[in-house]
Amino acid sequence: MPDPVVEPEYDDVLGRAFDRRLAARLWATARPHHRLVWSSMALFPLIAVVELAQPYLLKVAIDDHILHAD
Numbered sequence: 001m002p003d004p005v006v007e008p009e010y011d012d013v014l015g016r017a018f019d020r021r022l023a024a025r026l027w028a029t030a031r032p033h034h035r036l037v038w039s040s041m042a043l044f045p046l047i048a049v050v051e052l053a054q055p056y057l058l059k060v061a062i063d064d065h066i067l068h069a070d
Contacts, residue, residue, distance in 0.1 A: 030037050
């Protein structure tokens with residue numbers, strides 16, 4: 001009995017990391033909302049800093065205030 005033909009999985013097929021045509025289509029769709037797109041991209045670093053500061057602020061709250069029963 002011959003071996004069945006195995007179709008490659010979609011995840012196994014590697015494409016280009018950046019598809020210029022797809023990026024052009026996405027930008028054409030997002031063009032009416034360009035201010036929102038650029039402002040959200042500008043906020044990414046600020047959001048990253050705030051998310052990194054959250055554990056430190058929690059540590060300060062616990063160590064300096066909760067443990068001292070304030």
